[in-house]
Amino acid sequence: MSNTNPGQDTGSRQTDRWLEPGQTNALVIYILYLTSLVIGVTGIIGVVLAYINRGKAGGFVESHYTFLIRTFWIGLLYALISVVLMMLAIGFLLMFAVAVWFIVRCILGLQALQRGEPVRNPQSWLLGQ
Numbered sequence: 001m002s003n004t005n006p007g008q009d010t011g012s013r014q015t016d017r018w019l020e021p022g023q024t025n026a027l028v029i030y031i032l033y034l035t036s037l038v039i040g041v042t043g044i045i046g047v048v049l050a051y052i053n054r055g056k057a058g059g060f061v062e063s064h065y066t067f068l069i070r071t072f073w074i075g076l077l078y079a080l081i082s083v084v085l086m087m088l089a090i091g092f093l094l095m096f097a098v099a100v101w102f103i104v105r106c107i108l109g110l111q112a113l114q115r116g117e118p119v120r121n122p123q124s125w126l127l128g129q
């Protein structure tokens with residue numbers, strides 16, 4: 001005896017919209033990145049989501065996934081250089097500059113996403129504008 005309803009599809013699993021490739025998922029990743037300034041592990045979760053969904057969304061959102069992935073890796077590179085230079089004291093100032101760069105880059109990406117526009121230059125090392 002089966003305990004399933006005939007009108008219920010048990011073969012497919014229903015996921016939340018924010019996990020599926022698209023605008024909502026990119027928004028979640030931007031939020032995870034900004035949260036990573038306080039809780040570091042959320043940035044790693046964000047970049048994993050971006051890698052998983054890149055190439056699946058299509059349209060303008062693809063530029064955001066590229067932008068998000070590059071934001072993570074370039075930010076990590078800049079942060080590591082800043083840590084090394086902390087021995088010379090200039091690294092503290094550079095770490096602050098990296099945090100400002102990271103926040104501004106995420107906000108500019110969020111604004112473009114909310115307008116339904118692609119990132120103009122997702123390959124940029126600066127702000128993508």
